Amino acid sequence: MSFSPQSRVWVYQSDRKFSSAEETAIIEKLAAFTNQWKAHGNELLARAEIRYGYFIILTVDETQANVTGCSIDSSVRLIKEIEQDYHVDLFNRFNMAYKVDDQVIVNNKEDFETLINIKQITPETIVFNNMVQTLAELENKWEVPLKNSWHSTVFAHLL
Incomplete structure (x- = not known):
């Protein structure tokens, strides 16, 4: 598909x-x-995957049917259910994910900041831009060097 x-x-x-x-x-x-995700009764062309053991990624191709507020709400309910069932936090935007030698590490904002301070995380460190909105962005702008991500504006004073 x-x-x-x-x-x-x-x-x-x-x-x-x-x-x-x-x-x-x-x-x-x-x-x-x-497989059963719908928007106003229309079947959505959708898929879900987990990458690196940390990231749940939902994809919907809107060339077939557009996502609606109700269909987005149903996906958010599902993610909240997963959160509760597995005792994980999937909505905290202050958890920062980055790579060290192809290994994904997730830290809270304070620890991430400390690691930048002590140069454990550099402008070249690969970070994950979970704000991507399209499949093209996911493929090209999701895993980027810190200096090319939104993180660099938040942590500019440290870089």
Whole structure:
């Protein structure tokens, strides 16, 4: 199934890595949801995935049917359910994810700031821009050097 580069995406980042058993169960739950996801009775061309054990990514190709407020609400309900079932935080935008040697690490804003201060995180460190809105952005602007991300404006005084 091929998705348009303009497909809408939502990225939810966990505050901890899912175990492989959790990941399998969550993928099943997401697949069941995306297979029946509708907007005003129209079937949505949608998929869900987990990347790096931390990121739940929902994708909807709107060339078939547009996402509505109600259909977005139903996806948010599902993500909140996953949050409760697995005791994770998927809505905290102050958790920062970055890569060290291809390993994803998630820290709170204060720890992230400290790591910049002590030069453990540099302008070249790859960070995750979970604000991406399209599949094209997910592929090209999701994993970017800190200096090219929105993080650099927030932490500019430290860089």
